[in-house]
Amino acid sequence: MKVVPSRSSEWVRPVTPKKPASAIIEIDGVSQVFQTSARKDHLALSDISLTIEEGAFVSILGPSGCGKSTLLYIVGGFVSPTSGAAKMKGQAITGPGPDRGPVFQEFALFPWKTVLGNVMYGPRQQGVRAAEAEAQSRALIEMVGLKGYENFYPKELSGGMKQRVALARTLAYHPEVLLMDEPFGALDAHTRTRLQNDLLNIWERDRKTVLFVTHSVDEAVFLSDKVVMMSKSPGRIREVIDIDLPRPRRRNELLLDPRYQKYVVDIERMFDEVDETGSVS
Amino acid sequence: MISPLALARRAAPMFACIGLLAVWQIASLALKNDSFPTAIEAIRAIPDILGDKESLINILASLRRMAIGFGIAVLVSIPLGLLMGRSRAVAAFFNPLLMVIYPVPKAALMPIIMLWLGVGDITKTLVIFLGVSLPVIYHSFEGAKAVEEKMLWSGAAMGLSLLQRLIRIVLPAALPEILTGCRTGLVLALITMITSEMIARQSGAGNILFNALDMGQYDTVYAMIIIVGAMGICLDAIFERVRARLVRWSEPQFDMPLSFS
């Protein structure tokens, strides 16, 4: 659990210089250049530095094309940055690993596996015995609200259901960090709200570190401890906003909470600015 | 419950066969040509061929060569195609070679192969192998290339190694495409089988056919064509069953509506 130190305790505790002991992911001066077909090099990310604390829910918000996905892929180890480095628990990230579980916007389920087969895939790969993996996976499938669909193939599921399977599949191998790329972006408003609530419930239960990419300001404020606002061309971090709202959060309470409303209004204004001016200013 | 429509669909190939035979029968009766026996005469000759031990051995030898050629081709081509689809270096290495071989009729290579390897089983099996390989490589290549990158990333995050990803993600994901290639390959195997026996006349179904032609036994010629054709249809039907079962997960759920009225 993330403890926000009160002023008095700050005096009592020895202040660890620079990086806090609880940092799980450190992104240090990361830049990403893409060779585009139009023969010009494209600077997608420029000098990104960000520290994510263990157990924190951090959202990355920014206009389309500002490099949110790219940043997530770098942390996942799927893409290696042109310069700079990302670290997980002090170790340089050199490739993907089961400590960082991605949930892609495209779902990327294995279409030849049933729902159960998809969710069991990770644990089985990790050497969990079949019976045990199956029991755990069934419990997870129930948790994401898909009980009864265990033997369905992905093509037989709706978009929202696929997204739930994708989340369960990643949770099944217990990554320490969840990397979610606009997981609810393609869903209708109602399903989206439900999945947000479900995700918060799951997260409040075991407090995994979450790096969550989104387009939606309310989604970011509702879910996060921290919102990272990015700007475009080149992709830069514009602002990091701490969201100081009590947990557990209930949607119906929060929507009426003036502090929540202020966060949303402020961040929306910032988003507009970023969208208009980019990083050039 | 089987709907009348489904029943009609299932019976359709049979009606097609009967229709074809009827047209044949009428055309043959109309033309009254010695070298064009009626369908009934040709069908009557079938039991004679299948009852003859020598013919049967010949046909089985053909099938055996075909099975071996097809089997080895599939075992080599699928891994090669998958590797080419996932590695630009492997594709760059093999593509020029395949581009040269692709348009060459494999039977045209037979004289050269015969010079090296004789007229025996090896030559014929090799020609079948060549005929089957290319479509299987091509479809495996296309299938592997189309595998969604995020699927591979998901696997990598679960700890699958490069080889595991190739076998456990690329292979199943590309399977529908691979099996399409194999189906084409199977028909090509039959074609190259007969052609090879036509060129290296020594044994086999193709040899029976052309011997009968030499001797003017036209009903036997036509009976052999029916037998070979039936073999092709049966093999294809069996393969299609297996294929449909293996890739049930990928079949489209709805028919494309041909009209919206």
Ligand SMILES: Nc1ncnc2c1ncn2[C@@H]1O[C@H](COP(=O)(O)OP(=O)(O)OP(=O)(O)O)[C@@H](O)[C@H]1O
């Ligand atoms: N493989 C690639 N090759 C070339 N350019 C790329 C590649 N991937 C991303 N880019 C470029 O990098 C920039 C950032 O892309 P990215 O997908 O990270 O943006 P994003 O913030 O996730 O956008 P969105 O919100 O639309 O998903 C874009 O301008 C894109 O054109």
Ligand SMILES: [Mg+2]
């Ligand atoms: Mg994106």
